[in-house]
Amino acid sequence: MTxxxxxxxxxxxxxxxxxxxxxxxxxxxxxAAGPDTVLVVPACCTSVMQGIYPNTAFGVPVFxxxxxxxxxxxxGMSAAFRSMGRQTNVIAYGGDGGTVDIGIQALxxxxxxxxxxxxxxxDNEAYGNTGMQxxxxxxxxxxxxxxxxxxxxxxxxxxxIVAAHNIPYMATACSAYPQDLFKKVxxxxxxxxxTFIHILAPCPPGWRYSSEKTVEMGKLAVKxxxxxxxxxxxxxxxxxxxxxxxxKKPLALEEYLKPQGRFKGxxxxxxxxxxxxxxxxxxxxxxxxxxxx
Amino acid sequence: xxxxxxxxxxxxAAVKEVKPxxxxxxxxxxxxxxxxxxxxxxxxxxxxxxxxxxESEHSxxxxxxxxxxxxxxxxxxxxxxxxxxxxxxxxxxAAARLPIVMANVNRAxxxxxxxxxxxxxxxxxRDTGWLQVYVSTVQEAFDTTMMAFRIAxxxxxxxxxxxxxxxxTLSHTFQSLETVIPGDYLPPISLxxxxxxxxxxxxxxxxxxxxxxRFRWDIERSMRDSGAVINxxxxxxxxxxxxxxxxxxxxxxxxxxxxVIAMGTLGKEAEVAVDVLRxxxxxxxxxxxxxxxxxxxxxxxGRDVVVIDRDYSFGFGGILADSIRARYSCSVSSVIAxxxxxxxxxxxxxxxxxxxxxxxxxxxxxxx
Numbered sequence: 001m002t003x004x005x006x007x008x009x010x011x012x013x014x015x016x017x018x019x020x021x022x023x024x025x026x027x028x029x030x031x032a033a034g035p036d037t038v039l040v041v042p043a044c045c046t047s048v049m050q051g052i053y054p055n056t057a058f059g060v061p062v063f064x065x066x067x068x069x070x071x072x073x074x075x076g077m078s079a080a081f082r083s084m085g086r087q088t089n090v091i092a093y094g095g096d097g098g099t100v101d102i103g104i105q106a107l108x109x110x111x112x113x114x115x116x117x118x119x120x121x122x123d124n125e126a127y128g129n130t131g132m133q134x135x136x137x138x139x140x141x142x143x144x145x146x147x148x149x150x151x152x153x154x155x156x157x158x159x160x161i162v163a164a165h166n167i168p169y170m171a172t173a174c175s176a177y178p179q180d181l182f183k184k185v186x187x188x189x190x191x192x193x194x195t196f197i198h199i200l201a202p203c204p205p206g207w208r209y210s211s212e213k214t215v216e217m218g219k220l221a222v223k224x225x226x227x228x229x230x231x232x233x234x235x236x237x238x239x240x241x242x243x244x245x246x247x248k249k250p251l252a253l254e255e256y257l258k259p260q261g262r263f264k265g266x267x268x269x270x271x272x273x274x275x276x277x278x279x280x281x282x283x284x285x286x287x288x289x290x291x292x293x
Numbered sequence: 294x295x296x297x298x299x300x301x302x303x304x305x306a307a308v309k310e311v312k313p314x315x316x317x318x319x320x321x322x323x324x325x326x327x328x329x330x331x332x333x334x335x336x337x338x339x340x341x342x343x344x345x346x347x348e349s350e351h352s353x354x355x356x357x358x359x360x361x362x363x364x365x366x367x368x369x370x371x372x373x374x375x376x377x378x379x380x381x382x383x384x385x386x387a388a389a390r391l392p393i394v395m396a397n398v399n400r401a402x403x404x405x406x407x408x409x410x411x412x413x414x415x416x417x418x419r420d421t422g423w424l425q426v427y428v429s430t431v432q433e434a435f436d437t438t439m440m441a442f443r444i445a446x447x448x449x450x451x452x453x454x455x456x457x458x459x460x461x462t463l464s465h466t467f468q469s470l471e472t473v474i475p476g477d478y479l480p481p482i483s484l485x486x487x488x489x490x491x492x493x494x495x496x497x498x499x500x501x502x503x504x505x506x507r508f509r510w511d512i513e514r515s516m517r518d519s520g521a522v523i524n525x526x527x528x529x530x531x532x533x534x535x536x537x538x539x540x541x542x543x544x545x546x547x548x549x550x551x552x553v554i555a556m557g558t559l560g561k562e563a564e565v566a567v568d569v570l571r572x573x574x575x576x577x578x579x580x581x582x583x584x585x586x587x588x589x590x591x592x593x594x595g596r597d598v599v600v601i602d603r604d605y606s607f608g609f610g611g612i613l614a615d616s617i618r619a620r621y622s623c624s625v626s627s628v629i630a631x632x633x634x635x636x637x638x639x640x641x642x643x644x645x646x647x648x649x650x651x652x653x654x655x656x657x658x659x660x661x
Contacts, residue, residue: 036490040359053504056495061488063362064497066381069355072347076317076356077488079343080363083314088490106355109348 002179005031009059016049019211021175021201021218022122023049026093028178029120030060032185037089038063040077042070042103044095045128068102070094071110074117082116089189090117096137097127100158111165111194118188118195121158122175124203132206139226140277141270142262144206150270154277160284162196163232170196171231176218180229180240187231200227208261220256222246226278228285237288247282298470300463303431304370304396304456305330306472307438309340311479313394314365317345317356322408323460324372324398331368350375354382354393361391362496364487366442369393372460373400373414380418386453387422387512389497390486392445393453396438399427399557399603400460401633409634410459412556412604416585416612422512424454424519425586429542429561431468434458436536437583439475443526446482450519452512459603461634462558473534520587540589542581545571549578551646552593555601556582556613559631559642563601566642577646582613593621599649601642603631610654626650630657 009030016023022045030037039062041047047064051057065073070092078090094103099121107119126144127133133146136156143150162170168191173181181199188195202217204210209217221227222242229240239247253275257263298306305327308316316335318328334340343360347353350371357367371379376397386393401411415425424444428434434456441454458464488496500508523540531537544564546552553563560581570577580591602611609615614627626649631637635658645655 035493038488038490048499050495050498053495053498053500056493056498058495059493061490061493062495062498063359063488064495065355065358066385068351069358069382069385072317072349072352072355073359075345075347075352076315076359076361076367077363078359079315079317079345079356080360080365080367083343083365084363105348106352109352112348113345 002183004028004179004182007031011057011059013051013055014049014057015051016045017205017211019204019214020045020049021203021214022046022095022124024214025122025175025181025199025201028182029091029093029185030058032182033089033091033189035060036087037091038077040065040070040074040090040092042094042098043067043129044098045124046093046095048129067098068106070098070103071106071119074119075110075113075115078115078117092117092119094121095128096121096123096125097135100136100156104161108165111162111167111196114193116192116194118185118197120197120199122199122201124201124206125155126206128203128206140273141266143264144262150266154273159198166234167194167196169231169233172198172227172229174200174218174222174227174229175202176215177222177229177242180242184231206262209259213259217259220251223251224253224256225250225282226253226256226274228281230285237285239285239289253278294472296470296472297467298431299326299465299467300431300434300458301326301398301465302330303435303470304438304458305334306470307435308368309334310472310474311366311439311442312340313342313368315343315345315357315360315367316369317347317353317360318369319347319350319353319371319375321372321375323400323464324370324375324396326464327370327396350379351382354379354386357393358382358386358389358391361393362389362488364482364484366482367393368395370396370398372398373402376414376418377402383418383423384421388508390451391453392451392482392484394438394441394445394456395453396456396458398460398464399457407633408460410462410558410603411632411634412457415455415457416604418455419586422452422516423586424452424584425457426454426584427457427556427582429463429558429581431463431466431470432536433538434463435470435472436530436534436538439479440526440530443479444519444522447522448485450515450522452515452519457557459557478529478533516587523584538583540584541591542583544579546578546580548576549596550576551597551599551649552578552580553599553601553642553646554580554582554613554617556585557603559601559603559637562637562639563642565639566646569639569643570646575646588616588620591617591621593623597649597651598623598625599628599646600625601628601630601645605629605632624651627654628657629654
């Protein structure tokens with residue numbers, strides 16, 4: 001077992017919703033990163049859960065910036081710290097809307113320029129802060145306030161977009177697997193250059209399940225295989241043990257979908273589409289592990 | 294060192310002397326020569342800065358913001374659509390109280406595509422909390438860029454400064470230039486609210502109405518205080534480097550009965566027009582606005598005023614003319630001229646004065 005420090009960088013005065021998967025993830029991100037860290041936060045749930053001026057719930061400096069600009073702001077900050085000879089961790093912590101939609105240009109630019117920073121997208125699969133509107137990361141069939149009949153488009157494959165930048169390290173993670181997340185953050189921060197972690201962050205009000213079930217929901221995502229835990233160092237992909245086990249003996253996808261109000265009334269076609277995109281994701285990953293035939 | 298240079302090269306040369314730690318920029322005509330020149334300095338090792346070749350102007354300003362909050366000196370340059378694209382972050386930089394200096398090469402806005410001089414780009418940023426200065430010569434571009442860092446970084450100001458120069462008529466025009474080394478004119482930057490991991494704070498979190506309102510008032514208070522800081526920076530610059538600048542530049546204004554008020558190169562052109570008019574016996578003077586934010590105090594009482602706007606606020610009027618009317622409750626002869634790089638000569642300006650009609654607005658070249 002990895003020794004996780006008892007020191008907390010997230011104070012109890014956080015204004016996050018009960019059962020928030022994003023704040024749970026952040027707790028372990030900050031434990032892994034330690035005190036010599038600055039968080040760069042675009043408009044997202046984290047702008048809210050850090051508390052209201054003059055209070056802050058975070059034990060590291062947090063620099064709030066406009067929606068599209070987290071990765072670019074982090075670029076400048078990292079360059080400035082390095083110019084002073086300081087190795088302070090610069091972590092951009094943004095939601096899915098701020099990453100896959102409005103912020104993707106800045107993210108792509110920062111990755112391409114080999115910025116020395118860690119970008120973390122915590123993905124609750126909708127614009128949570130503004131009351132759950134659909135984002136590019138919302139899965140097909142999910143009901144949001146702007147897709148009341150269920151989303152008619154697939155979830156954008158952010159990880160393949162990031163992978164196309166051939167960065168030194170990227171990983172997926174889930175708030176329900178804090179040990180795994182902790183290790184991945186430590187690994188990412190030990191590497192110079194751009195690193196990226198995509199955290200699936202279950203969201204009780206958005207996904208419409210009761211707030212004590214966040215960990216359960218995250219585990220179901222992994223155990224059904226709709227969320228795959230893996231790491232990629234340059235071209236070398238390794239699928240993590242929990243997901244390998246799930247691939248061998250997966251739970252039925254319905255076990256993940258049923259408890260969530262957002263998938264209520266999901267039709268057969270949307271269910272088939274979800275299954276197909278899950279299978280496509282697995283095939284892509286397995287082919288990559290196997291190497292060129 | 295005495296040399297000849299374009300306006301763009303002069304800005305870049307000044308940036309080299311003030312030694313920023315981070316420069317983030319995106320190319321756009323007619324500004325590109327500034328950042329190309331800075332990239333050359335960095336490549337040659339004559340400027341030890343991190344040059345971040347960002348993928349957009351929005352990111353250019355964001356990167357400057359991220360760098361500046363660590364307490365280092367930062368610079369960027371843009372123009373026209375680039376400035377408008379970064380508009381959100383332009384606001385952010387001022388409200389985050391970051392002493393970023395930016396050169397904006399004034400250029401018209403599309404459509405149609407037009408790369409020539411116009412001030413509507415920067416004047417659309419007038420309410421963002423940035424100090425704005427408009428220069429008219431290559432030397433002034435160099436000197437003002439250097440001063441801009443001192444003013445922005447002064448603890449009484451801590452607001453960003455935008456140095457504006459006209460596209461092509463100044464950015465690409467060669468004039469003589471004497472470069473100087475700032476030395477102790479520019480003290481090392483010391484940002485009181487720089488990020489400190491030993492004292493973790495939240496920067497720009499959710500803020501309630503009362504605190505937010507106070508922060509806005511703080512910006513305005515600093516903006517008001519900045520006038521004295523600008524005058525001090527200009528006075529010490531004159532003592533040290535023997536070149537003198539004011540909030541405005543006055544030419545033959547003492548006994549003038551009619552004043553031409555303009556910004557940028559048209560303000561310089563107006564000086565030649567004043568000589569022409571004086572030879573005809575018309576007591577004219579030129580009052581060139583250098584600092585548009587904060588807006589200067591003008592001595593215009595009892596005189597006719599001809600205001601030339603190289604900009605326009607559709608549905609209302611020339612932005613400079615309206616500012617003067619609003620501030621001084623006076624009647625001005627408003628001339629809209631030079632939009633999209635329209636050629637305006639000193640003879641044209643002399644005609645504006647001869648044909649002035651207080652209380653009217655005249656679009657130069659447009660038949661009524």
